[in-house]
Amino acid sequence: MNLFDLSLQFNGFPIKKAEQVLKGIHELSEIEFDNFIHQKKKDIVAYHFKNNPFYKDFVKNADITDWNSIPVMTKYDLQKPLEERLSDGFSLKNVYINKTSGSSGHPFTFAKDYDCHALTWAVIKNRFGWYGLDFNSSKQARFYGIPLDKKGYYKERFKDFLSSRYRFSVFDLSDNAFKSAIKKFETTKFDYLNGYTSSLVQLAKFLKSQGLVLKQICPSLKACVVTSEMLFEDDKILMEAQFSIPVINEYGASELDLIAFQNPENEWQINSETLYVEILDAENRVLPFGEEGRIVITSLFNKAHPFIRYDIGDIGIISESSTLKKPILKKLIGRTNDIAILPSGKKAAGLTFYYITKSIIEDTSLVKEFIIEQLKPDTFKVIYASSELLSKAKTEEVTQAMTRYLEPNLTIVFERQDVLTRSKSGKLKQFSSYIKPNQ
Incomplete structure (x- = not known):
């Protein structure tokens, strides 16, 4: 087992088992997949209704056998101690715990059971694999934030080491910082860039001002994956020109999973394997493909904590060409509170x-x-x-x-x-x- 997989396994996340589960889902026919999703929706609601007192109280007036009567959950509903939201058999000691960024105005701590978190990584590994990228061997140039306190700083650096990546801090986007970054690209065989859209746009602008193309400096580069912030078409064109590699758009939420990832056909493919994504109107009615509304998501595998018909806080459109097995995100318009x-x-x-x-x-x-x-x-x-x-x-x-x-x-x-x-x-x-x- 390679270093990245080994680190997941060591921390209790059964990545090999998760990859087998994902492989089984991919092998389902369209009809089998329809049945699979129907059953998973039914199972996850029944599980939390039986094993999670918080969720049982949340849906107390609903008919849980009727999907459309199940209430929509918002971030506001989760503003209570995590211990009160965990399912029976789970505690703060046997779940994966993290915090949302708070960009919605309602930050909160969430949990995933170990199998669910392993599946999250299995999906991410699968999507990056579309472009020949392997977390165990592909070197990542990471443009993210980094904690400024000593303990947090070195913890992130160690995680970067285990994940075969080198981090460039986005807190310094000066010309001098980019000049230092270019020197690192000259001496390191990076396979791809990954990071916040705005910081990578700034790198592209710097390269353009210097008359430089990144792939000429670092010929091993294959792709650039942007995340967390809106990607505008003109910025994508600029990055592809200055990086001379494909720029791939990612959309995710830490409390859920990877939500959508640009596939090699240039479609923003929604993760239908571990999530069920709906578009709802203001009255919580399901909208047909092609219509704009609120993005509401169900985590199909998280038994530790319910995210069922969870309003992510974004507005979007699912393409009319979508199927249940291969839904396409036509447009992400922005946050409902924006x-x-x-x-x-x-x-x-x-x-x-x-x-x-x-x-x-x-x-x-x-x-x-x-x-x-x-x-x-x-x-x-x-x-x-x-x-x-x-x-x-x-x-x-x-x-x-x-x-x-x-x-x-x-x-x-x-x-x-x-x-x-x-x-x-x-x-x-x-x-x-x-x-x-x-x-």
């Missing part, structure tokens, strides 16, 4: 503001990156990282575009910073609204 409510009552996805601004101010090399905050219904702040102030012509162009695409009489203020502040994990939240729903 909606801007304008003075007229009109609602717009927060990323609309980000994208309008992006199309105007990023055609200059001055602005490295930026975020947008809604301070009042009619007031938005654009905070950007740049060595110089934006010109008056550029700021007026952004304001005019907001009026044209959204509505008149909006106030747009601009704030220059040397470096943008990231979350503790290293993510960059592109849009934030500080408006209460009833404000």
Whole structure:
């Protein structure tokens, strides 16, 4: 057994068993798979109804034999001690425990049983394998955050060693940091890049400014996998040009699993093996393929903690060409709490503001990156990282575009910073609204 698999096995996660389970699921015919999903949905609800007092109380008024009557679970429902949410037979000592990032505004601690967590890794390994990447042997250039305290720092470095990866901290995206990174690429046979979208976009911009192509510096590179933040098409084009390798889009949630992964046919394939994904409207009715709604997910294998009809907090569309066995995520629109409510009552996805601004101010090399905050219904702040102030012509162009695409009489203020502040994990939240729903 190789080092990565060995480390999972050593920590109690039966990866080889999980890979056999996954292989069995892949071998099912369409009809067999339909029956498998129907049974797994039924089984996971029955299991938690019988063995989890928290979940039994949560669904007390529902008919658990009728899937559509099972209530939707939100992050808010999980704001209580983890011990109170665990199923019988599970304790804090015999489960995998982690925390969500808190980007939704409702952070919480969650648990998975060891078999479920092993299946999570089996799915991830399978998807990376689509591109000839093997966690046991492929060297990863990792662009993530890293704890700043000594104990946390060295713990992550040790995990990186076991996982055959080298970490570049996203807390320093200066030219000097990227110059040091390039030296590492010159001397290390990396197989792929993996990390937060915004940090890898900054690497691509630096390479372009220097007239460099990463694969020419590091010929062993095969692919780049971006995660955790929105990937815009023009950023993907830039990265593919400056990296000279495929850029693969990943969508996941730590409390669940890998949700979707771009396949070699350039489709965003949803994980149907361990998750059941639905799109619901505001009244929790299931929407047909092709319609936009809330992404609601059921973890089919987690016995330690229920995630059944769990509202992930995102809005998306499943493609009309999908099947139960191979669902395709047509579009990920953004978080439900990233909606801007304008003075007229009109609602717009927060990323609309980000994208309008992006199309105007990023055609200059001055602005490295930026975020947008809604301070009042009619007031938005654009905070950007740049060595110089934006010109008056550029700021007026952004304001005019907001009026044209959204509505008149909006106030747009601009704030220059040397470096943008990231979350503790290293993510960059592109849009934030500080408006209460009833404000």
